Ligand code: SF4
């Protein structure tokens with residue numbers, strides 16, 4: 530793929546992810562040529578690497594995007610350096626500052642030795658690096674809201690990145706990109722927005738970009754008409770709205786029905802599966818498919834926290 534084809538592919542992806550208004554092709558071209566590329570330091574806290582994998586296994590070569598539009602100082606999965614050489618990058622970033630810090634995974638405050646780089650706990654690295662970063666991106670639901678890392682039976686005492694920074698009096702701006710795993714275009718949206726404006730996009734009270742998380746999955750669902758007409762599926766595979774199968778779309782803010790993985794062809798509901806609310810602050814619920822029978826239940830449901 531030559532340079533122009535590559536840029537066109539990136540631009541097409543942004544347009545298909547409804548992010549075309551963010552940046553013009555000419556601006557994308559200029560950013561790629563720029564010699565002042567932002568530095569990214571990407572840490573894995575308590576994570577399964579799913580958010581990185583989702584990004585790197587995307588339908589366009591995200592690895593190339595990261596390398597062409599940014600200077601990747603540290604990313605455990607894709608950096609070439611190892612051992613002392615890799616740690617040097619972290620120490621240099623900590624000393625110099627001026628970078629985007631991305632943290633994937635929950636922060637294991639009760640068991641910080643669960644994640645160690647070199648001879649330091651992840652918690653110590655995050656404190657030092659977040660103080661010097663321009664912005665901090667919480668990649669995925671675990672980092673944004675603790676997610677799977679804080680479900681019943683976990684002993685690591687995870688907190689979200691936002692709470693961890695607040696508890697350590699760090700005021701660097703944070704953006705949350707929940708979804709399990711993080712969606713590639715969510716990261717690109719924040720990344721290109723920051724590249725273009727040197728600011729974070731408008732955020733909601735949960736520090737999520739309003740452009741992406743402003744509506745529920747339900748608001749844009751292909752079955753919304755069926756929902757209104759009370760045409761409900763009785764089992765997976767039936768035609769109709771998945772509400773009675775426990776769909777969490779009505780209480781989950783995300784753009785899944787507006788833009789999906791793999792060029793809008795697939796997502797949970799289009800594949801016939803109810804939304805399990807993986808981008809929600811209440812994920813994972815004890816009962817994953819809470820069934821509710823009428824709209825009054827939704828209001829009640831919104832008030833529950835992890836106890837269903
Ligand atoms: S399938 Fe889920 S998100 Fe779609 S209309 Fe039904 S309840 Fe709403």
Ligand code: SF4
Pocket residue numbers: 708709746781783785796797798803804805806807808809
């Ligand atoms: S539809 Fe629901 S479960 Fe599926 S990706 Fe979106 S938020 Fe997650």
